[in-house]
Amino acid sequence: MASTKKTLQGLVAATITPMTEQGEVNYSLIGQYVDYLVNEQGVKNVFVNGTTGEGLSLSVSERRQVAEEWVMQGKNKLDQVVIHVGALSLKESLELAQHAAQIGADGIAVIAPFFFKPWNKDILIDFLKEVAAAAHELPFYYYHIPALTGVKIRAEELLDGIQHHIPTFRGLKFSDTDLLDFGQCVDQNRQRQLAFLYGVDEQLLSALMMGATGAVGSTYNYLGKKTNQMLEAFERKDFSSALNHQ
Numbered sequence: 001m002a003s004t005k006k007t008l009q010g011l012v013a014a015t016i017t018p019m020t021e022q023g024e025v026n027y028s029l030i031g032q033y034v035d036y037l038v039n040e041q042g043v044k045n046v047f048v049n050g051t052t053g054e055g056l057s058l059s060v061s062e063r064r065q066v067a068e069e070w071v072m073q074g075k076n077k078l079d080q081v082v083i084h085v086g087a088l089s090l091k092e093s094l095e096l097a098q099h100a101a102q103i104g105a106d107g108i109a110v111i112a113p114f115f116f117k118p119w120n121k122d123i124l125i126d127f128l129k130e131v132a133a134a135a136h137e138l139p140f141y142y143y144h145i146p147a148l149t150g151v152k153i154r155a156e157e158l159l160d161g162i163q164h165h166i167p168t169f170r171g172l173k174f175s176d177t178d179l180l181d182f183g184q185c186v187d188q189n190r191q192r193q194l195a196f197l198y199g200v201d202e203q204l205l206s207a208l209m210m211g212a213t214g215a216v217g218s219t220y221n222y223l224g225k226k227t228n229q230m231l232e233a234f235e236r237k238d239f240s241s242a243l244n245h246q
């Protein structure tokens, strides 16, 4: 059973992976990083080992250790730690998903495989559902980033009936400028209490208009406070002020 934890919403920082000058992961900075996000930026959710964190350029062992450090350092400080476990190898994805569950992460996310690409929705779902099942106690998010994966299957098409195949499906991280596709995803899944997390920070305000429930992005590492002001302005329908913050 996927955790009944509250829906992922608000700002989620797509974390960078701190490195030493010698090119090794600097795990020792992650504790300070957590405090900085919470205290200086007002951001209490993180998306680890994604694009910004260069997860796909790290070894599996580094990815595991980075994930462990975020979960451990974020305990009682962060609301949610979501680990990106996408990989070209299904086996690696399964390993990372199981590991995320073991260490007590709050969710996993997966991008489409991007070298041997799924050429239709069913093939993509077959990949995603195996990974989701490897961490069946965790909420599962699909990470849609077609400009980088080259997988152009529309998110709206993918979401149609997805919970039938992936009962732990809890939402979408949508890193694309196609707001028609995004809006259709929101519109067609209104009853399902899913998270619709937008990933093009520069046009978040437009995505909020289309029904985004939150955002995952790199800029929330340093513009979290400012973007939270935009979310607050949007919430109170002060669109002119929201636009100023965008």
Ligand SMILES: CC(=O)N[C@@H]([C@@H](O)[C@H](O)[C@H](O)CO)[C@@H](O)CC(=O)C(=O)O
Residues within 6 Å of the ligand: 014, 015, 047, 049, 050, 051, 052, 053, 175, 199, 200, 201, 202, 216, 217, 218, 219
């Ligand atoms: C292509 C890319 O890196 N997009 C970023 C955005 O936050 C992006 O950096 C921002 O909109 C600035 O261009 C995120 O969508 C990626 C992300 O959330 C991640 O690191 O997984």
